[in-house]
Amino acid sequence: MNKRIFLIIALIVCVLSPSFSQTQIIGHRGFWKTDGSAQNSIAALQKADSLKLYGSEVDLWLSADGIAVVNHDATITDNGEKLVVQNTTFDRLRKVVLSNGEPMPTAEEYLDEFVKCKNTKLIIEFKTHATADQERILTQKVVDMVNDRGLQDRVEYIAFGINYLNVLNDIAPDAPAYYLNGDMAPNVVKAMGLSGIDYNLNVIKKYPEWVKECHDLGLKVNVWTVNKMEDINIMLDLNVDFITTDEPLLVKEIIESRK
Ligand code: MG
Numbered sequence: 001m002n003k004r005i006f007l008i009i010a011l012i013v014c015v016l017s018p019s020f021s022q023t024q025i026i027g028h029r030g031f032w033k034t035d036g037s038a039q040n041s042i043a044a045l046q047k048a049d050s051l052k053l054y055g056s057e058v059d060l061w062l063s064a065d066g067i068a069v070v071n072h073d074a075t076i077t078d079n080g081e082k083l084v085v086q087n088t089t090f091d092r093l094r095k096v097v098l099s100n101g102e103p104m105p106t107a108e109e110y111l112d113e114f115v116k117c118k119n120t121k122l123i124i125e126f127k128t129h130a131t132a133d134q135e136r137i138l139t140q141k142v143v144d145m146v147n148d149r150g151l152q153d154r155v156e157y158i159a160f161g162i163n164y165l166n167v168l169n170d171i172a173p174d175a176p177a178y179y180l181n182g183d184m185a186p187n188v189v190k191a192m193g194l195s196g197i198d199y200n201l202n203v204i205k206k207y208p209e210w211v212k213e214c215h216d217l218g219l220k221v222n223v224w225t226v227n228k229m230e231d232i233n234i235m236l237d238l239n240v241d242f243i244t245t246d247e248p249l250l251v252k253e254i255i256e257s258r259k
Pocket residue numbers: 029057058059125
């Protein structure tokens with residue numbers, strides 16, 4: 001075979017082969033396993049951006065007085081006092097200090113910092129609240145903030161609750177939205193008009209065929225939280241679209257080593 005034709009065929013095979021990974025990295029709660037950072041801090045967003053990750057994930061709650069704030073858990077203990085985030089006013093939540101010295105950020109502050117980011121997208125997780133009203137208010141506030149800053153093309157949404165995905169479909173129908181809860185097969189997710197699945201690692205290990213099913217349906221696959229070398233390799237072999245991780249440097253290294 002002519003050498004040039006062989007090279008062209010080899011290139012085409014390489015591009016089309018499922019083992020040629022296009023997997024991208026999302027920093028789980030930003031990039032926080034580094035000096036000066038903390039989970040869901042502004043610094044974690046800046047550091048995720050500096051690594052040029054595809055995305056930096058963040059968790060949002062609505063305070064009792066209607067301020068969108070950044071925190072992972074439903075509760076947080078501050079000075080020995082256990083606070084339920086959605087039942088606590090912003091003034092009190094603001095006294096919470098993250099492990100890197102930052103105060104608990106608001107969604108406004110987070111998005112203002114995100115405007116300055118050059119590389120990463122923001123993957124916004126809406127946390128499940130006690131009432132559908134709270135969830136609608138939080139979604140509307142955040143979508144308004146995103147629109148006001150012209151960030152529509154740089155933001156994606158994720159949620160465990162179907163209510164959020166329905167609200168998003170009402171008020172931001174073009175926004176990419178992913179389902180987290182792991183209990184819907186790809187065809188159901190497709191029928192809901194979502195962008196894809198964002199499932200726990202163990203769900204994808206149990207149903208590895210869902211990756212190809214999603215791709216065949218035009219859906220994307222994100223997997224969380226993939227931190228161990230063995231799991232990273234398994235997910236890369238499956239050709240998932242996104243790996244959400246606390247270890248973005250390790251995932252980067254493994255992706256590079258497989259090229
Ligand atoms: Mg999250």
